[in-house]
Amino acid sequence: MLIRTKKEIPASEVTDRSLFRRRRQLIKASALGALASFGLSFPELARADAGSKLPGFGKDSPYSINEEPTDFEDVTRYNNFYEFGTGKSDPAENAKGFKTRPWTLAIEGEVEKPGVLDIDQLISGQNLEERIYRLRCVEAWSMVVPWVGFSLGGFLKQFNPTSKAKFVEFTTLFDPGQMPGQQISVLEWPYVEGLRIDEAMHPLTILAVGLYGEVLPNQNGAPLRLVVPWKYGFKSIKSIVRIRLTEDMPHTSWNLSAPDEYGFYANVNPEVPHPRWSQKRERVIGGGLFSLKRDTELFNGYAEQVAHLYQGMDLNRNF
Amino acid sequence: MNRELVWLFAKISVFSICLLPFxxxxHDAVNETLGPDPIxxxxxxxxxxxxxFLLITLTLTPLKLLFNWKFQLRFRRMLGLFAFFYASLHFCVYFVLDLSLSWTQIVEEVPQNPYVLVGxxxxxxxIPLAATSTRTMVQRLGRNWKxxxxxxxxxACLGVFHFLWLVKADLTEPSIYALILGILLGIRIFDRVRKQRPAEKSTAVLRTIPASESCLNPVPD
Incomplete structure (x- = not known):
């Protein structure tokens, strides 16, 4: 079993970023990496009883960007997760007692082998890999997050999608008792997101189960969330309980709430402003009071990998 | 005790309280405790x-209309100027910290943020209200000051609309401001309507205020 506890990670357990980076270099530089994956060399890396560290995941993915990750503190304190409140610091506060075990994920719809999977069995069957990705929120701020996860495409193929599978629909847990935000009709609950099948199969698209080498904190979408780095953050749905492959385009939450503001595609694009705010630049979280904004890049800097998916499409119309 | 001294003490107290948010x-800015996105x-x-502060300032007249209290009117200028002070800080945060005073950014981004134009x-x-808040200006402008x-x-209406427009989904907070503003303006309108029908006798809570005492007259202090 991979994950043995549901405990909240205390601040004292959080690895300092410099330490984290040093550890990465150490592992890279030596055969210790192999030992580390067996939990032998670095007690803080794979201490079974603490359980907050994810042992044995691949590093140095060619899909990772070479940028300094945003501080762990900021990644875990500045969250949009309306199920736990609309304030940025609400999720860290309100998701503390969120139960992520037991947890099942249902795979349904246009697949030959539908099923309901236990989260721990699901995770142990995957090749976990670290992916350092840019994250660009539709609110014009951004972070760099070292996710740990696995390819969504490879995962979906295990269920043999049929030829009718044109889209993938994701649904978040609906549990207003645990998710106080769902008691307020800010959005239509449960939260639903979707991708076109080729977007879902793209190697950049992952399901994440961790960040900074640790089990995903509740406020970041535990136990399982989507990460699509070239799209605005709201596409990367959190705490997923159902994945349904469909023939028709799914009705997604923000699109239903304000269709002229949030499109189905939601690709990061500095040339297509949101009706109420510019998307030309972004504030990099962690830069402090006097930091300058950074120019937003088309497809969040992943144009080389994903632009071909949208060839011939009018990105102004399909925003 | 000297009445003037009491008023002075009251003014210093209110001034200090109004300065606390700043x-x-x-303190938080210097200690870097403004969170992950300090700007x-x-x-x-x-x-x-x-x-x-805008809403507090607009509450002073209704208090007079409803309860015939008058002491609070002496703080109107100060409270109004504090509203302007915080508005100026808000303005500076946007143009200096957020847009870094960059013309390119101002020209490219401001027109794409319509709620910014409203704010x-x-x-x-x-600005003209703050500029004409001195006693000299009040006297010089006379009826026009009002x-x-x-x-x-x-x-105030534009300010609340600015807030309502920028919110993504949860309108609760701006709606509270809108509701309070609606009540404060409603009391004034109700009073005005009543004054225009002086013949009508009523036992309503609102009193008829003589024109010379109108809510909008500045109170010399």
């Missing part, structure tokens, strides 16, 4: 306080 902001935090907090209009309306200062109603 001191807290300053946004400063932005939100200065905006919140601008609206709060900006509200701020521009407040007319000019009615702009505060427009500024």
């Amino acid at each position: 001191l807290f902001l300053f 946004e935090t400063l932005h939100f907090r200065t905006g919140d306080w601008t609206l709060r 900006l209009s509200a701020y521009i309306l407040l 007319k000019l200062h009615r702009l505060v109603y427009a500024a």
Whole structure:
């Protein structure tokens, strides 16, 4: 079993970023990496009883960007997760007692082998890999997050999608008792997101189960969330309980709430402003009071990998 | 005890209380405890306080209309100027910290943020009010001072609309401001309507205020 506890990670357990980076270099530089994956060399890396560290995941993915990750503190304190409140610091506060075990994920719809999977069995069957990705929120701020996860495409193929599978629909847990935000009709609950099948199969698209080498904190979408780095953050749905492959385009939450503001595609694009705010630049979280904004890049800097998916499409119309 | 001394003490107290939000902001900025996005935090907090001080300022007259209290009117100028002070901070946070005073950014981004234009209009309306808040200006402008200062109603409405427009989904907070503003303006309208029908006898709570005592007259202090 991979994950043995549901405990909240205390601040004292959080690895300092410099330490984290040093550890990465150490592992890279030596055969210790192999030992580390067996939990032998670095007690803080794979201490079974603490359980907050994810042992044995691949590093140095060619899909990772070479940028300094945003501080762990900021990644875990500045969250949009309306199920736990609309304030940025609400999720860290309100998701503390969120139960992520037991947890099942249902795979349904246009697949030959539908099923309901236990989260721990699901995770142990995957090749976990670290992916350092840019994250660009539709609110014009951004972070760099070292996710740990696995390819969504490879995962979906295990269920043999049929030829009718044109889209993938994701649904978040609906549990207003645990998710106080769902008691307020800010959005239509449960939260639903979707991708076109080729977007879902793209190697950049992952399901994440961790960040900074640790089990995903509740406020970041535990136990399982989507990460699509070239799209605005709201596409990367959190705490997923159902994945349904469909023939028709799914009705997604923000699109239903304000269709002229949030499109189905939601690709990061500095040339297509949101009706109420510019998307030309972004504030990099962690830069402090006097930091300058950074120019937003088309497809969040992943144009080389994903632009071909949208060839011939009018990105102004399909925003 | 000397009456003047009591008023002076009261003014210093109110002034210090009004300055507290600024001191807290300053403290948090210096100690870097404004959270992961300090510019946004400063932005939100200065905006919140601008609206709060605008609403507090607009509460003074209804208190007089409803309860015939008058002492609070002596603080109107100070409270109004505090609203302007926090609005100016809000404005500076946007142009200095967020847009880094860069013309390219201002020209490219401001027109794409329509709610910013609304907030900006509200701020521009407040400038002549702040500029004419001295006793000399009140005397010089006479009746026109009163007319000019009615702009505060427009500024408050635009300010609340600015807040309503920028919110993504949860309209609760701006709606509370809108509701309070609606009540404060409603009391004035109700009073005005009543005054226009002086013949009508009523036992309503609202009193008829003689024109010379009108709510919009500045109170010399």
